[in-house]
Amino acid sequence: MERISRRSLISAGLGAGLVAGVSAALPQAAVAVSTADDAGLRTDPFTLGIASGEPWPDGFVIWTRLAVNPVAEDGLGGMPSRNVAVAWEVAEDPAMRRTVARGVEHARIETAHSVHVELKGLKPGREYFYRFRTGPHLSEVGRTLTSPAPGETPTALAMAFASCAQYEHGYFTAYRRLAEDHPDLVLHLGDYVYEYKKGSYVIGGGNPRDHEGPETVSLAGYRQRHAQYKADADLQAAHAIAPWLVVWDDHEVDNNWADDIPENTDAGQLNDTTEHFRQRRAAAFQAYYENMPLRTSSVPAGFDMKIYRTIKWGQLANFHMMDTRQYRDDQLAGDGWQKNVAGRLAENRTITGVEQEKWLLDGFRNSTQRWDILGQQVFFAERDRDKAPDIDDVSMDGWDGYAASRRRITQGWVDAKVRNAVVLTGDVHRHWATDLKVDYKDPASPVVGSELVCTSITSTGDGTGSTTDPTMAWNPHLKFYNDNRGYVNTRITKDAMTADFRILDYVTKPGAPASTRKSFTINDGVPGLT
Structure with missing residues (x-):
């Protein structure tokens, strides 16, 4: 075109x-x-x-x-x-x-x-x-x-994805650089806004700018917060360049929320009872819909709002946009990293809920597209911080805290003979690229897909520029790491998907140029990263 x-x-x-x-x-x-x-x-x-x-x-x-x-x-x-x-x-x-x-x-x-x-x-x-x-x-x-006709396989799709834009941690220059790269489709994988009150989440050296208003708990507060973000010219440029597919993560409501369970039980934050937290959810969902280019099928019904759906790009790709917050079981042993939590392996634990899992598995079975791409929020591959083989030290908030749920989804695309499975992830404020397996404990387990993780637009500030994480030494499926702010550009064809990990050297002042730190290719029919 x-x-x-x-x-x-x-x-x-x-x-x-x-x-x-x-x-x-x-x-x-x-x-x-x-x-x-x-x-x-x-x-x-x-x-x-x-x-x-x-x-x-x-x-x-x-x-x-x-x-x-x-x-x-x-x-x-x-x-x-x-x-x-x-x-x-x-x-x-x-x-x-x-x-x-x-x-x-x-x-x-x-x-x-x-x-x-x-x-x-x-x-x-x-x-x-x-x-x-x-x-x-x-x-x-x-x-x-518009997307291609159902039977058409377009020559290529330029798709960018991003996440985690905390207003007070920096300037949204990465959004403008993304717009200047001229994508045809943008996926936002969550933490579009942050709920914190002014001065409550400060980066080293101090925040370069700050939120208006208290922590968002009311409809007025969420509306004000979305408007403050939307007024940013760099974010406006990214919205004006291409259609977006959006899903939330946690900060659009409350840090690390899980279904009806808030991060804490502070009565002052409408978190002291299930009913009060549902009121907070309803306010957050209403403001989210009001401020996003979503269909009427996503109009909230009180404290429920359906955002998981599949967008087809002709015969080239399915974009399965997921919700890993609204239907998940509560995190075990707190929300952070924990060692040897046996309950995380329980077969009945779910991060998607039963209905969404069935929807996704049915989507795999019915797919005729070349690429099946999951747009979702939290780290998918196993990421064990302890090198001892008999000790697991993993995040309870990511898919590691819901290991059986991850296995069912992964095995589902294997059983359905999905041609190319790619998981897109946000949340962790770092770039990562990983190979995906059904069984991470078995060195002979084959690679069955790929995960591309985008860093944040601003969250946690400028970053160190490091390209090494020590856990990669005993997690050989983790192929790339980088601690800068930025986004990811991809080019999808019938033969390959290329991913350029774009970085900015600083965000605590405006105007940083963008560059590509690393590029990977996923070849059609060949699981894993090249």
């Missing part, structure tokens, strides 16, 4: 500059759309940017949320207490002259003036552009794509 230049979408002020005078050329039938009532807003309400997501062969979701004051304490962005009409347009060109769809939605007060438009009826495998307006106020122009 034809690409536009990076500058044309990433440069500041694109929206207003590019479309000046275009509205006058719109057909008469579009006048009502192009002059949607802005409820008397005197300043720009598109301070949170725009986004798209959930690509399918005939459409996608486009999103915006209106706010004239993103960090307003009530979480409503300084907006008036009434609905606001918002016009939207989708076109085949970035100048928005070849319009293919348009309409008006209402940004409603009950959803924090967010707008979700689910487009249908478009052509598969195409690049599109979109924008919003209300009154005289015009958003920037975003780029998005």
